Amino acid sequence: MSLETLKPQITTIISSENTSVNEKLTQVCEVLQNHIDYYNWVGFYFANEAERTLHLKAFAGEPTDHTVIPFGKGICGQVAESNANFVVPDVKAQDNYIACSITVKSEIVIPLFKNGKNIGQIDIDSHTIDPFSEEDERFLEWVNKRVSEIL
Incomplete structure (x- = not known):
């Protein structure tokens, strides 16, 4: 499935007036996980700057024990500090990877900015x-831009 074909569905979810932010985030995760065959787990983490931690707010896929991640730890924690996209083609090649499941082979993390802040x-x-x-990166940047509008 083309990533572009999912944009109207994501836009509809984000624009829904009778749905909470958490429900919208979960629905976005579910659309991505259900329609892109190689997106096996999708989640949104949000920063707690005071504690320098990331907190899982919504996801689709198998439950994870990694609901709180310190800045700097794992791929997500590195993105919290770098403010840059991080694509990991093979998680076995990463020293600072937090193993979530033996079935995970690769990961992509895209920062979400609001008013220029990660x-x-x-x-x-x-x-x-x-x-x-790169198409995944651009698409997920677009998703995050739309999500930032409801936060």
Whole structure:
């Protein structure tokens, strides 16, 4: 499925007036996980600057024990500090990777900005080695831009 074809559905979710922010975030996660075959787990983490931690707010996929991640730890924690996209083609090649499941082979994390500040991120795990492209990065940046409008 083309990533572009999901934009209207994401826009509809974000624009819904009778849905809470948490429900919208969960619905976005579910759309991505259900419609992109190599997006096996999708979640939104948000920063607690005072504690320098990330907190899982919404996700689709298998439950995870990693609901709080310190800044700097793992791929998500590194993105919290770098403010940059991080694509990991093969998690086994990463020293600072937090293993969530033996089935995860690759990961992409895109920071979520509000008023120029990194307030969180979208995190996607895949059971496929090296599935993420520049198209995924641009699409997920677009998703985060839309999500930032409701925060």
